[in-house]
Amino acid sequence: MGMNLHAQDFQGKAVYQSKTQVNFDFGNRNIPEDRKKEMMERIKKANEKTFILSFDKTASIYKEEEKLEQPGERGGGRGPRFGAMAGTDGDLYKNIKEQRYLIKNELLGKIFLIDDELETLEWKMGSDSRKIGNYTAFKATATKTIKRPNMSAIFRRPGIGGQDNEEKEKEAEFTIKEVEIVAWYTPEIPINQGPGLYWGLPGLILAVNDDITTIVCSEITMNPSEKMEIKAPSKGKKVSQAEYDEISQEKMKEMRENFRNRGGRGGGRPN
Template identity: 45%
Template structure:
């Protein structure tokens, strides 16, 4: 079954290559699971406050992205709505700019480039694309007008992949929270690996997909990992107007692992200052 779908993909790729230079734009709706455990049992939060918090968490977990691609390159960009007056700054803005910007991928060189801002400094992450050992199952279904084939892989979680973290609920964590000695790293635990499920279509024979994913014989239309689903809701192929696909060039070049370590250190420093500003609550 696996070889059949690979053959279909190769045949489709051959027919496309003789027809025209492929360019496409795919729109994805991303939705992540929400951990509301910190709201449970909190008597300081009124029902109205809880509803507002839950609504804000829901909005933060739902995003729209555009994947622009040709045969060998792609760029993954978030569609950002204009913020209402008084919004768009603060912690959410800091996390957004620090955790990810436009992601350029080149499957010929097997590399990606991503610009991120951290505390007023611009970094340019340049690194190799993650290589997943995809297992094509042969299971298929329709997504929109396209036939999609299921594939799975086990992926090592990135150190800053927030969807891989879970809030700790053990007694030791509760004690540290009460006496004011808890560090940011004490609050959460992270799974080392996760299973990724992708649905790709050989009818669009490019090895691209949402975020950092790709490497299958067809465009990934749906991807599920760590409680997050990214679903393609619209595809436009070979429009008259085509945007140029290119990597950002501004910023201090850095590897992903080094950037993650720098970000984690900054977060710990901010956590230390926050605890100090509270006057060491709970200490004698």
Template identity: 45%
Template structure:
């Protein structure tokens, strides 16, 4: 009898270990960023209220994105879901250039090794940023709320913002001229020519609010957020909200979770220095103009 009981305990432990090993899930996140008001933007004397409203509406749509997080017990990949290019629409014609907005391709993070890898493209060059996961100093709060069918708990932290991170811009001032507006009134040409990096002030620090669920006990979340006792279902940094809209656990079809490999390997610090240096060069080249005359280096491109 004791032998049978012992055998059952061993088998149960084996099946539990196997279940943990095979555990995998997918979370879909909807990201929305508040479109800034361009008070004092280049050529603002020539842009009508209707044109400015149209531009802000386009900006709002461009800043609405969908991301998919595939995860297992130790690693995850986070990637934007591609959408159809709006460039051909009559009222569209411009999009946000992710390489200048701190964007990337596949964001892989491994909470077991506390490392991450993300492939990025900046000014036509491919980079593979490999570095240690940031140590996030979360403060666990008592508040709870429900997201979907999951009970979530609140956590907060103060995050320092680096210059290359343009996800939380504050409207600034620029007095550049926009002759294109006078000549054509074409909103697309106006948007194409504006270098929005010179119209924004970047805050030094922001407060991040996270909501996580212990019902999915994994140390994962969107992008480089991690470190909570449960899957993070919502992130709010004051301007951008990333909210989970769907979760699928242990689907029949498994996803390969591995780090990207394309691009020149560099650290996060080295990559940030490259971005800052190039942006300063662009500003020095065009000190009196509201545009960066360098193809993919402009924030708004056709």
């Protein structure tokens, strides 16, 4: 490879394509098929993204690449987005040395700074390998408990007569499940980084997937000519991930109530 990775100041940039499959349950609202199709298309588009991971030896920043709106694209493919609700929508800073992550997020015009410990997954190394671009990547798997907002619940109508069972409501807002994570990492770039909150393998993670999201690296630039600044975000109200989740859950509740109060009819489009 001829790369001097032992140099103190090496940097790199990896571009990732991320696709999330969202099964949106329209419940029993009578929406015409073509409208449903259009909504599903928009949700699908909103959940196909490009991210850039800028990294050095100890830290990285993972951020979504801003898409330019295509002419004639209504609302720029805005549909319910998983990240926005799960509190991983801002730039994500991961410091491997300190095993901490920071995310600066805006919620309701307020800036929050999520500051928490990186989760350590118990990776099991496999012997399978595959080529990703010019790199040889090896397989590793781990089990992770994933908590996700349940998009359908936001726009679901309450039960008959509006007498909703509180517990059922709560449970519907999030789904929590154990998921197998499959990652492919390359020892040719010997750093413990990866896309999203993934890290902890003896090489850069080039591809990773859970039950609904697939993230694959499409290009890597080592030591780009332009020096990058990989520094932790510092502005915003400091909260832990759990605190942030609670605040955004409250937010979802409000959204849902507003949606219902508008009658939840086809006319009130969720933006």
